[in-house]
Amino acid sequence: MADIARLAGVSVATVSRALNGSTLISKETRERIDELARSLNYSIDVNAQKFRLKQNRTVAVVIPYDRESRQHISDPFFLAMVGSLADALTDRGFDMLLSRVDAENLDSAARLHSSGVASGVILIGQWRHHDQLNALASRKLPIVVWGTEMQQQLYCSVGGDNIEGGRLATQHLLELGHRRIAFIGDPQLPEVTHRHRGYVDAHAAFGLQPDPKLLVAVPFDADEARNGIHRLHRSGAQFDAVFACSDVMASAAMQALHQLHLPAPEAIGVVGYDDIEWASHSNPPLTTVRQPIREAGIQLVESLLRVIDGESVRPITLPVQLIVRSSAQRRTAPA
Amino acid sequence: MADIARLAGVSVATVSRALNGSTLISKETRERIDELARSLNYSIDVNAQKFRLKQNRTVAVVIPYDRESRQHISDPFFLAMVGSLADALTDRGFDMLLSRVDAENLDSAARLHSSGVASGVILIGQWRHHDQLNALASRKLPIVVWGTEMQQQLYCSVGGDNIEGGRLATQHLLELGHRRIAFIGDPQLPEVTHRHRGYVDAHAAFGLQPDPKLLVAVPFDADEARNGIHRLHRSGAQFDAVFACSDVMASAAMQALHQLHLPAPEAIGVVGYDDIEWASHSNPPLTTVRQPIREAGIQLVESLLRVIDGESVRPITLPVQLIVRSSAQRRTAPA
DNA sequence: ATGAAAGCGCTAACAT
DNA sequence: ATGTTAGCGCTTTCAT
Numbered sequence A, B: 001m002a003d004i005a006r007l008a009g010v011s012v013a014t015v016s017r018a019l020n021g022s023t024l025i026s027k028e029t030r031e032r033i034d035e036l037a038r039s040l041n042y043s044i045d046v047n048a049q050k051f052r053l054k055q056n057r058t059v060a061v062v063i064p065y066d067r068e069s070r071q072h073i074s075d076p077f078f079l080a081m082v083g084s085l086a087d088a089l090t091d092r093g094f095d096m097l098l099s100r101v102d103a104e105n106l107d108s109a110a111r112l113h114s115s116g117v118a119s120g121v122i123l124i125g126q127w128r129h130h131d132q133l134n135a136l137a138s139r140k141l142p143i144v145v146w147g148t149e150m151q152q153q154l155y156c157s158v159g160g161d162n163i164e165g166g167r168l169a170t171q172h173l174l175e176l177g178h179r180r181i182a183f184i185g186d187p188q189l190p191e192v193t194h195r196h197r198g199y200v201d202a203h204a205a206f207g208l209q210p211d212p213k214l215l216v217a218v219p220f221d222a223d224e225a226r227n228g229i230h231r232l233h234r235s236g237a238q239f240d241a242v243f244a245c246s247d248v249m250a251s252a253a254m255q256a257l258h259q260l261h262l263p264a265p266e267a268i269g270v271v272g273y274d275d276i277e278w279a280s281h282s283n284p285p286l287t288t289v290r291q292p293i294r295e296a297g298i299q300l301v302e303s304l305l306r307v308i309d310g311e312s313v314r315p316i317t318l319p320v321q322l323i324v325r326s327s328a329q330r331r332t333a334p335a
Numbered sequence C: 001a002t003g004a005a006a007g008c009g010c011t012a013a014c015a016t
Numbered sequence D: 001a002t003g004t005t006a007g008c009g010c011t012t013t014c015a016t
Helices: A002-008 A012-019 A027-039 A046-053 A076-091 A107-114 A130-138 A162-175 A190-205 A222-234 A247-259 A293-308 B002-008 B012-019 B027-039 B046-053 B076-091 B107-114 B130-138 B162-175 B190-205 B222-234 B247-259 B293-308
Strands: A058-065 A095-102 A120-124 A143-146 A156-160 A181-184 A241-244 A269-274 A287-290 A316-318 A321-323 B058-065 B095-102 B120-124 B143-146 B156-160 B181-184 B241-244 B269-274 B287-290 B316-318 B321-323
Touching: A002 A012, A002 A027, A012 A027, A046 B046, A058 A076, A058 A107, A076 A095, A076 A120, A076 A247, A076 A293, A076 B076, A076 B095, A095 A107, A095 B076, A107 A120, A107 A130, A120 A293, A130 A143, A143 A293, A156 A162, A156 A293, A162 A181, A162 A190, A162 A241, A162 A269, A162 A287, A162 A321, A181 A190, A181 A222, A181 A247, A222 A247, A241 A247, A247 A269, A293 A316, B002 B012, B002 B027, B012 B027, B058 B076, B058 B107, B076 B095, B076 B120, B076 B247, B076 B293, B095 B107, B107 B120, B107 B130, B120 B293, B130 B143, B143 B293, B156 B162, B156 B293, B162 B181, B162 B190, B162 B241, B162 B269, B162 B287, B162 B321, B181 B190, B181 B222, B181 B247, B222 B247, B241 B247, B247 B269, B293 B316
Parallel strands: A058 A095, A058 A120, A120 A143, A143 A156, A156 A316, A181 A241, A241 A269, A269 A287, B058 B095, B058 B120, B120 B143, B143 B156, B156 B316, B181 B241, B241 B269, B269 B287
Antiparallel strands: A095 B095, A287 A321, B287 B321
């Protein structure tokens, strides 16, 4: 910058102002300076700038990896969310820092902020860390979490309407004549708890109560889901449908069912969750609950920016939509 | 830091040294300082540090979006690569900045470096930008590209062995008795060019020459692939197998074939490329060429770090592997 | 409309 | 083993 100042015959202050589009610089000096900067292939030293300004347009996106459940950054849904966030942040002129963090040690997420690397944190994957997240928020970490709204929540969350999603999926299966619907998911997780509540609600609306034996409590993982189905089958429990809490698990379930000569949709109706791209290409195409990923990305960053500005932001629940394809069909013969 | 110095009764220099683990600090002062820092919830101002050190442990990962082909950040393969890079960079103690960049304007990738935001750039998606990439490299931008090694290449690339991949896939189909193998992909792209070369080579090894009518030249996109199959079918060209240059396209192709009552593998053998997670869950499970994503991530960052250190690094071609599942089967009746 | 000068928080000679 | 000091490149108040 000093070079430019010298070559342009002005002071560094002028150059700084010109480069930042200050209004009180004459058009001609500005043009001269811009021209010079371009020809010297100069770009402003962002680190010096950040340092000086104590402000930086970057947001950390954190995907905690859960050692226990093994669902980590490779889950297509999470990855799609990363894509969506990248878009939303780019639109707002923010850089996106992607960090993997051990879920047992979310404090390192806080350090991203306190050290000035990022102005705030978007965390994808609430898991069972509600309390830890509350602790972070109470320490004034600007954070927004993809997940479900919970009681006594100090942090802002953005999530799909999980109760409604669970209800929609289950109601669809019930309407098609299914009566014994297996539920695949880990009910310890807040989002799954809500989906399960929707599942129970839908039954209630039909004057039914789900059989607890049909609850396959497994973490978000294809292999776990596959094993879960085999276990359920071996247990001798009768079931005519499956509601899986992610498309990945639905996919694994369909595969397991295929092996057991219980193909979807003929023998067993299957509904998934998320509507990742794969769902429409699967065979049979998967009926599933769509999470509004694009909208989620936008809302997550909007909320975070407001949190950073010190506003108190209410959790947001996004509407969710049943996408009917063909992995569940009308049941003709009773079980 | 000044606060800590005062409270500890030492100079800021001592605090700086202690916090950075310098060896010439007595154990007890170090502990006192660490303790103080912790209790004050202090973390070093990374921006000041970066500014001072002119060095920053962050790497920009750039995914150009190609307006024309519409393959962008949502492609599962790219997203998986992002995940792999996040892992590899985390292991090396680097932050990862994820940027979307218009492919027509890769210069903005250069700015990430010249402005000091990132020490180097990893670009996923070579597309047809060989010349632009060469230009960037000649301007001393530390960059490594996921893609194919090409003639007169000034930048370092890391990629799968595309010729071998194309050969493996095609040979497999030929061995199963297929003789009229459609090729789906955009031969303008370097990687596809190589895969096509492998396709031709495999034919040659059988004393055959592929029919140019069976080349379905479409960009990396599910819809394009689907339409391509329909077009091919309408054209009346006979084909008994399909080699698609990505699993996403293979998936779309299988779906189109299904609609045409030409299901895989019974009527038409299908082989994909990439081996994204979905491939093993599809129905039928997809036979495909596995790209070594985990290894790719590691090599990409190792290479970049060496480029940053000023070494001249040779392009790397990673081995590729045929994963036989069941979307292609032995052909019993001749066409 | 432009310049002079102070200072952001840190690190690294160079002392001691 | 610790302190003193200069200075990184930028922005901005205050002058002019």
